[in-house]
Amino acid sequence: MKTLKCWAGALAGLVLGVGAAQAAPPPAEVFYRDADIAEAVLSPSGKRLAITSAKGAQRAGLVVFDLNPGGQLKRVAQFADGDVWRVQWVDEDRLVFGVVDSSEGSGRSTAPGLFAVNADGSKLRQLVRRMYKPFINNGDTDDERLLDWNHWLLSVPTPRAAAANGEVLVAHVALDDEHVQTPMWLNTRTGRSRDAYFDPPAHTVHWLVDAHGEPRVAFTQYKGRQAAYWHAPGATGWSQLYDSDLLAVPFGIVATDDAGGLYVTRTEGPQRYAVLSRYDFEHHAPETKPLVTAPGFDFDGQLITDDAGRLLGVRLRVDGQTTVWFDDAMKALQQRADRLFPGRINQIDCRRCAAPDMVALVRSYSDRDPGRLYLFQASPAEGEKNWRAIGPVREGVKPEQMASLDLQRIKARDGSDLPVWVTKSPAAKGPLPAVVLVHGGPWVRGSEWSWHADAQFLASRGYVVIEPEMRGSTGYGDAHFRAGFRQFGQAMQDDVADALRWARAQGIASDKACIAGASYGGYSTLMGLIKDPDLYRCGVAWVALADLDLYLSGSWWVTDDISKTGRQYGLPELVGDPEKDATMIAANSPVKQAAHIKAPLLLAFGEDDRRVPLAHGERLRKALREAGNEPLWVTYPGEGHGFALLKNRVDFAQRMEAFLAKYLQPAQP
Template sequence: MPTLRCLAACLAAVALHAAAAPPPPEAFFSDPDIGEAVLSPSGKRLAITSAKGAKRVGLIVMDLAPGGKIDRVVQSAGSDVVQVRWVNQDRLVFSLTDLGEASGSSRKAPGLFAVNADGSRLRMLVRQTSNFITTDSSHPDGLNWNHRLMMIPEPLPGESNDRVLLAEMGAVQGAYAESPVWINVNTGATRSYTSAVPGNSYHWVVDDRGDVRATLTLQNDRIQAHWLPPGRADWVKLYDTPVLDEPFQIEGVAGDGSLYVSHVPKGSAYRVLARYDAQAKAPMDPPLVRVPGFDFDGHLIKEGGVVLGVRTAADSEATVWLDERMKKFQSQVDQLLSGRLNSISCRRCGHPDMVAVVRSYSDHDPGKLWLYQAKPAEGENRWRALGRIREAVDPDQMAGLDLHIVKARDGRDVPVWVTRPDGAKGPLPAVVLVHGGPWVRGVIWQWNAWGQFLASRGYVVIEPEFRGSTGYGDEHFRAGFKQWGQTMQDDVTDALHWARKQGLASDKACIMGASYGGYATLMGLAKDPDLYRCGVAWVAVSDLELMVQGSWWVRDDLRLSRRLTTPEVIGDATKDAAMLAANSPIKLAARMKAPLLLAHGSEDIRVPLAHGTRMRDALAAVGRAPEWINYVGEAHGFTKTENRMDFARRVEIFLAKHLNP
């Protein structure tokens, strides 16, 4: 039996733990301490982006030899370093942007720069709309801002590389088009891509040498795929179809010119990865990678033109190594860092002198970086800890994330993700968090900022992958066509009902989301007014007629999608007018009873501000004015640091007021 002193101390410890404040919003929504980590071609240097110790994200280069220097190569007072790549062992390219600027600002366009690993010979290659950094006087100007980095060629053994391939972006029939151009990272000299390619190409697939092997073109609102097979000088047309009927998608090309494609095999529900058979004019069978229960959604892992493996997504990230040496190394890493996902990037992959960076992470932990050197210097260990992705996040304070398969009211299987505080007893107030898109996948098993933020405030977070979501089979995706506000919305509702039956969620719930998720929030409040105590919608679609038909008076970026996909996936402005009106939130304001937090960005051209003001006014007209926020300068998402934190705090206060966690 404990003494009174021991008992008092134990009770005090329990009370202190119970009263401990959850981590602040900055722990979840600030920029990570380590962003990118990229090995040099030889594996002797490591480039890292980080804002640690500075106000902006800078570029740091580590010499990985014992006692090697750590240099802050680029640090700007008004911009952030992103998209770092090595051109050769001594020179890198990177982009500069302003991560602290509102997303709708014209300053957002990134520039492209080159710099030596020691910080010398800084040169602008592509101009920004505003300059943040002084370039060398020998070449103060670069190419226009509408150039992006396409790829960096991998030289043959004994060669050195000093050029990168850019894509000059334009327009073809209202769609983005790309024209490749080479640029020398030392001199800034450019050279047009001279090889003959099909006209009107808007997407290029190149091999590791920078040679174009496949393209996509757009003609008469149809997509054509073209391939240049190995050993041939003439292009082969692979298909010519409507946008939504492509028989396969080109995923990449190996050094020998062989083509890798993803497709849904006949009689199958899920997308797989396969090599393309030139003689059969079809993807090979059996496929190279099949992910049971999920679509293939990933990329090839290559070195020296050889495909070593494939990285894709199942319930979590999955790496399928085709190289036996890397398969063995992955197994060793997973045993050493058990209970976590371990994502490997490497140089000299699988060789006796391999160097690798491992990001080891979980649903509780954004991750930690480890360096592995197969041949360390004498007296050094093979493994070295590089640092944590987010130092402010304590994994012990985070929540578990689990995937469940739920039966919707019509019998469809709907994947539902649940984030729930560890050790929680009994039902908790619920937040139904609906992903945007909607034609995307919402969640993968890893640390997720919004889910963890809400769970840290005492909620169980329900995230349904409603029909129309991608990644769970082509039929699940197409089942969402013309179902906005209908069976897509029923899936969201049914996920909450399921969570209550399972004892996970109490009878107190709010719904929230952005973009399409904001639309689903508004429709949830209208279709099930007694189910939710509140709603939080940001950058939300509220007027389906405006979205589908457009307006001369409202600027948006949906002209091409209205022509190619909107009539089929959302609805035809004329033929489906009644359906669209019946599921347009601005026409259903009188049904909404619960309080609403409504936020928009003034410069949004994906879901223009008019959606927000029309919804606000419709609710005010029926006596239910929402809590309204207009973030000036922001576009389709809030990127300015002070806006991100302000919105998170508003959400926290709003939910606490109506859910009393």
């Protein structure tokens, strides 16, 4: 039996020095293999730690550490056909989790089911079926209690350190375009379920519950409208908070507390940045005084409370993750961690927070280090130290071989604010060949200050990586987000070009550049070669959106996962109306503009992709052939919108590496 020390590194190894230059960059597998520690969750008492890891096995299993002096570790759940995923403690002795299987690629949609097991490995029970997977017979014959795969874990009531808690809240999800959710209670020890009797508003598709699993907000969606309803503690009915179009929500809803308070986000200022406020039920609107602001960024975070529901702080994302503690003891612990692990983000997850016997798990990471886990015990047993190292998240990644990440705020050609991420080796001198890496979505935030496999891999090969947060991206104000509406291939694409031109003007990038990206980033790659052929020597696009007509209108002959609601009410405003904007759409559809692509192009697709079906790639390949520009082409059987198998991730990375080197000829990394 292994002990905790087998997983721990010496504290002397916490200081990361910069070693001598390596003869060769790390192999692609270092960047793209799964993490050694995927999840780590403290038990309610802080006396146990659950970790998911494939260390010593072919699949990620569930390992539980006994954190008491002399405690041991035990692998309590392991499956031959899947990886343990999304672990939560139900109480001090029982855990729940799902099991995902990507061994055939990412293209097969498989629901994770739900399982429960005791912390000592006993009483393993399957509660919800997995899609396409048989019942796992563990000696329990009560499989008639199994719920179908379309039941999803909704909430685990806050575990109490000394109390048993057998039930979790699951939602039955209707298998239609509405995906209405109906909650029910599920006993993790017996497998029995019972109705939750919430009497929800019609067309409820999502829930916000409090720490005890009681419903507080129901979100509905129907015929292009969405609404939110409030259920106050002790109330018998629901009151409407808002009703709006899909893209015109008046405020966001973040969290609720045990006292019946509601925390929401609203926008303020010319850029309409989201700020956190309390909701004023008397005036039926968010309070005008914000609780938390993040200048230059939207509020994106969560409240941190103790077992009694007391608000301890707020964790939010600005350029990177940060925590604002309201509690003095937690402020002191944060300062202590930051002194011990300087120059890093030290994220604290605590039990009995701020108490004299507090236990905390600290994930310490940076742009060059995926992270290391440490355990802090405020009142350790005699002979034990306050801090213990658990281990690295990715053991193979050597921080001294990694690049630095920096966020710049520049001006686009129309004067708009444009955030740009730059990844570059700190040892690099002068301008480098550039890879402009465009994020997918596009209605998401692209990056934050942490370690990222694609950018680090490219930087290790001698490139500076430029990642623009073009308009349409979220996280930088509602004005920045809405400036991307109906701007595919237009102002959004101009932002991408402006980021590269800025990097050249600053002496960061040389005159040699290629453009790359996946999904929307793949679309932007294609449009970059069409609109700005003078900027890029080549392009790499994978799972790339290539045919806007197919994306916006769908096809009887091509199956995808775009909902009817999305096509009818969302995409016409975000991208364009297939009929009213037909001319604009044709001018910005890579398939129809393929003759303008003259640069070499590497295309990669998953053969079972339902978000951007293979037909996008096949139609583009045909158009390029007819134009006399045969692309390099690779498809991966079984893969969907992204590559799940390590062999495919490594294969594509190596193809991209060779392709870029041919046209950019980087100096020795």
